[in-house]
Amino acid sequence: MIFLLSWLLLAASAHAATLSVQSPRFTISAADAKQLRSDTLSLTKKPEPLTLSPTDTLKLTFQITTDGEDGKGVQPHQTFLRFYDAVSGEEGIQPVRVTPGGKAKFELNMARPPASIPPTSSAPLEVSLILGSFVHDPAKYDLFDLYIPASQPAPTHADAAMFSPRPAIQHTFRPAQSLPPKAVSALFAGAVLAPWAVLLGLWGKVGISVPHLFAPSIVPFTALLGAFEALLFWYWVDLKLGQVLLYGAVLALPTVFAGKHALSTTGKWRAGRK
Amino acid sequence: MAGPKSSKSSSSDTSAAISTLWKSYVSQTPDRLKFIDSFLVFIVLSGVVQFLYCVLVTNFPFNAFLAGFSSSVGQFVLTASLRSQVNPENRPEFKEVSPERAFADFALGSIVLHFFVFNFLG
Structure with a gap:
């Protein structure tokens, strides 16, 4: 119990303590061990960027102490070097081995780069x-x-495309169909109307007579049939389906009776003529 | 294998047969049936013209073509059935169907057909 309490006290007193890095130093050497660049590092100001060729080796040494320069060396629980590419966002974390006395040495040999170096x-x-x-x-x-x-x-993840904005969908439409030239339309309109002349000519030649067309018993039927056609034409021009069905139902009733009357009358005429 | 001579004689036979057919049609067919036949000819001609327009020029308002052509076909069917029912020669075939009944069927069928045609016409 007392031991635990003293440990807690120690932890509380040490909590305010900070770590500091003493005498950080880097050395770049070529493959033949020749020193290319060597300098101490300032923790507040970055030096000129370091450049490694494919065969160079970077050595980094420092000591970790507590509370200022006269503190004793200490081994922190975690010591990492972080390599971060700000452009691509890739990063690599490399643990650094620190002795119990706080001395650390890191070596980066570009001939055999560690796997933690990012692309x-x-x-x-x-x-x-x-x-x-x-x-x-x-x-x-x-x-x-x-x-x-x-x-x-x-490398991009296989599913990376699924989680990024997809390219905008470009719809392609068939070009709008166009009417033929006016002359062609007029020609075929005339051709479609021409059979009417044939019809009227043939009817004139056959010369059938309709003596009872305006008889009082026939006229309502033909008029109502004409009204039906007019209603359907009106449907084409303006009306909605429901309206047409309603008006047609209303119109159907008198048409049925008029038709029955007219056709029974013609039936009687036919029977009388026979 | 027919030689040129026999083909010539057969063609003259054909034309003779056609002229005989035409003469007997003109002399023996009642005027009422000729009246209906004229209407049938009119329907066939207008249907053919519409189909030619669709094939040769454009089917652009396709619903209009469908409406016009189907009205030709449907009206032809209705009129042909009217003609066969009112033909005195077919009287034994359609004992129960009086010419008035046939005309009523024709009128009703035409109205229904025209309803669909105007529906398609857009």
């Missing part, structure tokens, strides 16, 4: 150091920009 393009990777601890405040330092040789482009 790269011509844009630089932003390299930052992330420290996490149960008893200290977390810390994040932007270290430097890093140019490394471009890799294959990042």
Whole structure:
């Protein structure tokens, strides 16, 4: 119990403590171990971007201490280097091994790059150091920009297209049909009307007589049949289906009676003539 | 295989047969049936012209073509049935159907047909 309490007290007192990074330093060396560039890093200001060729090696060393420069080295629970491509949004997280004394050494050999390096393009990777601890405040330092040789482009997920806006649907319509030239229309209108002349000519030649057409018993029937045709023409021009059915039903009743009367009359005439 | 001579004689036979047919039609057919036949000829001609227009020029207002052509066909069917029912030669076939009844059927059928035609005409 007392042990637990003291541990809690220790944790509470240490919570305010912060981590700091001492003497960060990088070295770029070629494949033949020749040093190309070496410098200390400022945690507040990024240096000139670092450039690695396919055979170069980047070494990064630093020590993690508590509370200022005279603090003792400490091993945080989590130490990561984050490589972030701001253009493509790709990132890679690389854990860094830290000794119990707080010393850390990271080596990036471009001849054998680790799998955590994200796909790269011509844009630089932003390299930052992330420290996490149960008893200290977390810390994040932007270290430097890093140019490394471009890799294959990042593979897209097979379903990525499903979750992005689809291209706008372009409807293609058949072009509107057009009427033929006026002359052709007029020609065929005349051709369609020509059979009427044939009909009237033939009827005139047959010379049938309709003596009873205006007889009082016949006229209502023919007039009502004409009214039906007029109603259907009106339907074409203006009316709705329901109206036509209503008016037609109203018109049908007298037509039936008139037709019955007219046709029985003609039947009598026919019987009398025979 | 008919030679040129026999084909000539057969063609003259055909024309003779046609002229005989025509003469007997003109002399023996009642005027009322000729009246109906004139109407049938009119219907066939106007249907053919509409079909030619559809094939040769355009079917653009296709509903109009359908309405016009189907009205020709339907009216032809109705008129042909009217003609066969009022023909005195067919009297034994249609004992129960008086010419007045046939005309009433024709009128009713025509009105229904014209209803559909105007419906299609748009």
